[in-house]
Amino acid sequence: MSLWSKLAFPLILCLLLAGCGARAPEDGEGGAVVVGFSQLGSESAWRIGNTASMEKAAKAHGYGLMLDNANQKQEKQISAIRSFIAYQVDVIAFSPIVETGWDNVLTEARTAGIPVILTDRMIDTRDDTLYTAYVGADFLEEGRKAGEYLIRKADAIGAEHLNVAEISGTLDSTPMRERQQGFMQAIEGDPRFTVIESISGDFLRSKGEECMRDLLDRYGPEGIDVIYSHNDAMTLGALDVLEAAGVKPGVDMILISVDGEQAAVDALREGRVNCIVECTPDLGEHVMTLVEALTQGKPIPKTTHPEETVFTDFDDLSNLAPRGY
């Protein structure tokens, strides 16, 4: 940050943040390094945990964090990034709600000489110099793990044929696209599985409920053997609907979910969910470590994937530590 920016900090920041709704670093919260972080929303416990992880790591590193919550709106993310550019933050981090539509604003960041770290989700661009690094899950691998679990479960119960309904995440988002692709790759060519439907629940619990109601109306409980849901929030919504309809999830229907939030892990322990592919929201420390390297002029890896596991009804989960989200 230039001396000019530091001196004009309070006034300019207030003006900019009034426009984009971002929260400014408070006194004592930040030092010389300022990171602008555009979070896509607060649609799930995962997302709230992810925001907390970024805040905690920024504080631990002594960085100021300009945080903007876009409430699921791409236009809000774009205008937050523009505010960060105008403020001349040291690094921009953002979690893109969808993959497309970022080239213009990222070109503006590059022209301003501000490195961009994509967190949690990827973008679709022909020019990968528009971002400096990506920190987030390997969503393709998550989808494959979900498919591999289904094969194992079908073997274990001796299933001859299973109808699978998919409740997907936000359309045009990386986790939605790759969790679907990885799952399909894993079960491809296995005649025991028919994917009867894929509908989007937008990663929201309320929409997970709606999707489940819609699926039950159209296929009936007897027409669906497996629900593959792209996140725990939607799974928890689907559970409510299934149980209200007299279906025993985890017993009458196999439920496969993604994330590993506490409420879903509890449901897995109770036998109401069969498998959860972990997706960790704890990305903050990875991101701030890269920020530190960048501000010291050190090279950083283009891609960082956190370690993730799978929790299933084949495992003993009695010693699993509290999830923290």
Ligand code: AHR
């Ligand atoms: O991008 C990660 C996904 O977004 C998580 O699985 C989900 O819970 C969140 O909304």
